[in-house]
Structures are given as C-alpha cells and as structure tokens.
Amino acid sequence: MARNPDADSAPAPKAVKTSTIEFDADKAKTFKVVGSRPPRPDGMDKVTGRARFGADMVMPGQLVGLILRSPHPHAVIVSIDTTAAEALSGVKSVITRDDFAENADHHDVLCNIMAREKALYEGHAIAAVAATSKAVARKALKLIKVDYQILPHVTDVDLAMAPDAPLLHADMITSGVTPAPTKPSNIAGRSEFGHGDVEAGFALADVIIERDFKTAATHQGYIEPHACVANVGADGMSELWCCTQGHFHVRQVCASLLGIDVSRLRVTASEIGGGFGGKTTVFIEPVALALSRKAGRPVKIAMSRDEVFKASGPTASSSMNVKIGVTKDGHITAGEGEFRYQGGAFAGAPADFGAMSAFACYALDNVKTVAYDVVTNRPKGAAYRAPGAPMSVYAVESVIAELAGEIGMDPIELRLKNAAREGTKSSYGPKFGSCGLVETLEAARDHPHYSAPLGPNQGRGVASGFWFNFGGETCSTLNINADGTVAIAVGTPDIGGSRAAMCIMAAEELGIPYERVRTIVADTSSLGYNDTTEGSRVTFSSGMAVIKASRKAVTEMCNRAAMIWDIPAEAVTWEDGHAKPSGANAGEFEPMSLAEIAATASKTGGPIAGHHEYNADGAGVSFGTHIVDTEVDPETGRVDILRYTVVQDAGKAIHPDYVEGQFQGGAVQGIGWALNEEYIYGEDGRLQNAGFLDYRMPVASDLPMIDTVIVEVPNPGHPYGVRGVGETGIVPPLAAIANGVSAAAGVRLTELPMSPPRVLKAIDDAKVAAQ
C-alpha cells in the first residue's frame, strides 16, 4: 500500500493475479532458526568500513558530475547559455533539459530532475556538467548563464489553496471533484473516504471536540546523501551503480527517460545508507547517465547535504481539522477530518494515505475524511516511512486523548472500547483481517511504564497508530551449491538487515545452519523484476519468495534422493536438513543430508535450485501503541523525553533484534518530528536550515533508551505469520509526545514541531487566558 508518491512513475494498476501461502500453524510451533538473533551477513563489512555505499564506487576514467540549481523558488527560465562552460578545459559534457526527450510516462519526474520552462523551487535542477575534477566542475557551473524572470511564490499549504495564490502549473485541474473545476489551481486532487452518516453520529455524542492542527515538513534524514556512478557505452550498453531502495524502479524510469531498452541498462544497488522512503525515486541517476552518454566516460554524482535538503524529497507539511464525538461511557459516535498536505512542486502529497489511515485504529459507524493534495514552491516530496499517516494520526490521536480527559476515562480504556479488530469495516473501506491493535493496547496498559509515577512538570502520552503494509511484485532465486551451502538472490535492497532475515527463513525451511546460507541483492540483469523496498514489504514478500524457492529446492532434493534410492519421489520426505524414506514401501535407507545430495548433484541431473516469482498479496495490516513520559521546562519550553515504550504487532519476528531496531528507529524519527525537525522557509521562499546544525535531528544525548514490546498476532497471509514492521513505528510518536507535552504543560498543543518557543508561547497564552 505504501506507494511511491511519484504519481507519475507509479506503475499502472496491476493485474489482479496475486498469490499467498497460508499461515502454517504447525511450522510455527517448531521454529528452530526463526526468532533467533544471529549476526547479520553484512555486519563485518559495516563495522570495518569495507562495505561500499553509493559514493564509494570508482570506475576507471570517472568524471565528476555537478548540478546547477535554481536560487529562486519560482521563476521562468528565459534562457540558458552553456557555451562558456563547454569551452572550459576539463569539461567533458554539459546537459540541460534539451538532452532529454519529452516523456509522457514520467513527465513529472523528468520536470523534477531537470527544469524546462520554469524553476519551481529553490534547488530545482537547471543544468549539469561533467568534468575531470570537482574544482573544474564547480568553475563550469559558474560559467553557465541562466536568465530568470522571477515569479511570486508560495510555500504554505493553506496559502497555496487560496484562489489568488501564485499558480505553479497552468494546466493543473483538481482531480476527484465533480463537476471538474474550470480553472486551474494548486490543488492537484481531492479524495474522500468513509461510511455512515457523520452528522447523525455527532447528534448522538455527549462530548464533541473539534481542533485544527499543523505539522511542518520533515526530511527522512538518511545519513548517506544520494550518490551514483553511471557508465554509458558507445553502443548504449549502460551500467548504473547507485544507492536506492529500488534498483528495478530506477532502471525502468532511467531507461525510459534516456530512451533506451530496459535490457541495456544494468543497475546495481550499492549498500544503502538509509532511505526511509526517500530513496524510492530518481533525482541524480538520469542526470549522471545523460552526462556519461554525452561525455563517453563514467560520471559520478554525489549530492551534498545542502542538495539533499533542497532537492531530494522531504515529506509533506500539513494543515488539518479533526472533529470527534463520544458518549459519556466512551463510545465514539462519529469522526470527521480534513487533511490538506503540500507535497512540493508536483502532485503526489500523501494526503490520501493520511485520510485513509487517520481513523484506521477505530471501529466507527460514522466516519468521513477528505484529503487535499496541494502543490507549492518546495522540492517534490518523496515517501517518508508510512507516508501521510503520522500527521493525520497525530491529529486524531490528540483529539482522542482530549476526549478521554473530558469524559474522565483512561485513554487506553477509551481506545480499547472502540478499537478496530478482525472483521471491523475500516475507515477507508475494506474489512480488517486478523490484526493486533487490541493486543498492543492491552500490552501497553499492563506494561510497568504505564503505571509508573510521574514528577512535577511531567506528563505521560499514549497514542496508537496504523499502517497498511504492502506486498507487490517479487521474485527470488535460491541455489544449492555443490559444497552444501546455499546462495540466495533477492531483488529488494537491504536497508535494515533483511539479508539476515532471508538467511534465517531459508535455513528454517532447508533445515541447515544459518551460517551456510548467504543472501545477496542481485542487480537488475540477474533477477526478474522486484518492486522497491518500501511499504514494509521486504521481510514479508521477499521472505515468502525465499520460503517458496526453498520449498521448491527441497522437492527437487527429495526427487534426487528418490532417484538414488530408486524409490518413488512421494516416498521421500524432508526433515532436519535430510531427505528420508517414509511410508510403508519406501525401504530402508540412511537419510541423505543436503550436503550429500548437493555433492552428487552432477550425477543426478545437474544443479539444484529453487525460484519463485509472484505478486504478493495478504501483507496484513500493522498496529502499534506507544507510551512516552515527557518533562516540560516551564521557564524555557524545552521538552525532555524521559521514558519511551513501543508496543507493536510484528506478526512473527524473524530476527527480533532488527524488529526492535525498526521500532526504536521509527520512534526516534517521530521524536524528532514532534519536537524539533522542520523545513523553515523565509519570506524569500528559500529554505533557511538546509544543514544538520539547523535541521535538528535527535542525537544520542537527547534520548533515553527506547523500550520495545514485540506483540505477535500471526498474519494469516504468510506461512510464518510475518507482518511488515518498518513503518508503523513512526505513526504514533507525534501524537503520543503531543499528548505527553500537553499533559505536562497543562495546555493542548496543536502544532508541530513543539519547539521550545512554541511550547513556551502556549504556556504563556494559557496563563493569560486563565487570568
């Protein structure tokens, strides 16, 4: 469900043929490797500096590529003159938008990676150079003359929706509105979700609370800037090395933008230094390819941190209203919300996901949400961990906390009374299958954290959150090596330890030690198409492909044993890594190990492998509940996080260390979003804090340990019960912390981040109001 918000590059609707393997309850009782915590296969390389990330690749004869970017948030590009740059000694190629053919399939992506008529945000790419050194490339950028005609700009979502706002796209007609508007606007789309009759629902309520909320845009903040090396041969045979969450997607988009066959472009995913959704699309890759094609030499482009902030894809900022009604005894009678998200200069803000997930934690008779996807003069957004959900859930969970206070009910009790469970018609349409919200709420309620005493100026917050989880196109190949070891190829880049999870699942199926299995992320020429690492899909989908591939290899190994023993294949079973004769007329044979079967494979029919390709369905929704203790300094407005507990349903934790790691990482990104992180724009439409000093992400001294509780409510759509765990962890913290801070400060905070000046102002305003 977590799709790349490149509306433009999102794949066309998929054929309906999908497949699942049912949950295997018997297997679950006998896990030997699943649930253990072995060292990860890429760990050694990463603690020694040997692992190669995007910027660590060098190709012979490689040039340095740099991109010229617009200093203006909104301007007509009257002309670009590259003659002086081209004439500079050491410059091997200079490109502009003229070097790309128009492309209807990826129009917005193309306009984003290289501007044409207009620069739409500060940092928008205008031209690029490749030169023999960085110094020469820098000099060349200065020699490119661009004549801009500056236009009025808009960076705020509500201002961008106003009828007299500066218009970004003259042809943008709001979708999802009937009749279609006759005039263009900055509203790319409107969508609506829900069921029942909210007005009738509110009429039944004893207490109704309605509030407005705002959240700032934040960046995924991966420590590794985007980097790639492109090498286009004279015959068009091309290779691309890049840090990406989805090298198959990169191949598809780049081949299309360059007008070459997909088979001519081999993309290798480097080790990736964090992505969180931000590396699911292309920025520099097509530019490097076009520079290389023109120069006839490899070109490396590595973004600076400044470029990452200004010209990669942050997430949306939002402006929202939420209204919820409840009876005195805690029955929610209706919920309603409007969610306005700006996602930068092109359509694709994840407002629809926000509106869909806002009330997903609740079983409601009456619910209505409306989403607006709005464009502004900011960089084109990209996915960020559960895209769209943290903001809308922040608004809803803030109002839920306030309602609990109003009716004098424990906030977890109120949530339990209304919690979505198996069979609930979700607020966005489908009925939920088996899911674990109730279990996470109960575990949170029973956790010692929830009843620990609090001191003065301290407040406890609780919130729940939801994410859809995604399956998607996936394939994997498993080879049994002659020495009895196993090699697995997957097509989903490993951003958090997934190779370890693949090895665990194969070891489990094959009945061999974890250490005998190695998993690699194959390049795009070595394996069939795989959807991107996104939507918390990898351990679920690639894992299921690995399990299926293992089972096929096991069948083949049983066949080989049957051939050696000269008995029917049905009379052989697989147990503990061995083929064994079984049944009445199987005969008496010593079991054969995987290694023995592998060693004789050349005589029994050649190499043994298993492969599985499918479109994964049945990902299984994910819920979590967080508890946080905060302390507010009434003098300065500074907030400290004193204690934090994450409770989340993992379905089945394959490698619990990395499940906990996902919970902890998501929670801490949420803490940053709640307290400090924000894109700050000046009146001039320029980003004022494009660096880690001023865009303040949490550091070790800001934080306590992050306690975790893994709840396991098996997902019936996976043989081991796995649910994706990567994204849900960032959904509850915004609200949990807002609820904690509001309790500590004695006043409801409704705007993120809750930076010290904002908290202090809220406290002071409340004092004035009380007098």
Next chain:
Amino acid sequence: MSGIHVSTKINGDAVEFVCDVEETLLDVLRDKLGMTGSKEGCASGDCGACSVTVDGRLTCSCLMLGAEAEGHDIGTIEGIAKGTQLHPIQQKILDHAALQCGVCTPGFVVAAKALLEKNPDPTETEVRFWLAGNLCRCTGYDKIIRAVMDAAAEMRGQ
C-alpha cells in the same frame, strides 16, 4: 593550480600524497587514497560519519584540510581491526545488532574507541554526550549505547 605535497602517517603506515589547497582530509582519504570507510554525511562537522583521530584526538576529517595532515598521525576506521581480529567495540556492535544501514557505523566505532581510551568506565550519560556528535538516523541509538557500554565493560575485564 599547484598541489601541496604532504607526508603523514595513516594507521601506522607512512603515506605521501599531493592535494589541492581546498581539499579536506576526508576528500584525500576517500578520493586520493581509496580509503572509503570514512563517510561524508554533511561535510560541515555535524554528523560524525567522517570521524578519524589525529594524534589520538577525535576529529571530523571533513573539517580538516588534507594539507594539515603533514607530520601527524591519522587513525581511520580501516586501522581499527587487527587483521580479522575485530576491536571489542566492533564486535559488540555486531553482537547487539547496533546497526541498520551501517553508514554511520565507522564514525561511531572511531568515536567510541576515542572515548574509551580517555574514559574506560563511562556512565550511560557520558557515552550519550560523547557520541552526540555522531548522527544515526536508523537505530534510535539504543543498541549503539548498549554496545559501547558492553564493550567498555569487556575491555575493563568485567
């Protein structure tokens, strides 16, 4: 432009290189010497991914010029394990699963080693403040702090 000739010591080995005036030590390590274990996360001293030691002192190699390495003793991530023998901090990071993407890991290893050489018995708070110059976006720091505390205990023989 004329290059500057620099003689220095890196991980105990004598190294000579020629660099441009404006090249940072990080650029030299990565682009001239092929030592890509030190990472560039920001080039402004804010992330610690480029951490090295200069005469034993923890330094952001992105904030130091290559030319300034003349006559000094530089320590990088590549010099921390002895052959296949990991340093206890590296081993504990593996044992505690204290990495996800791992791009911050070299910087944390270098920084934590510098801490434990100065203060073999740090409190959790001291570890957190010492490592506050190293950003990790994946882990939430929990497992990293545990790994460093555990490595310190092991190195003290506990």
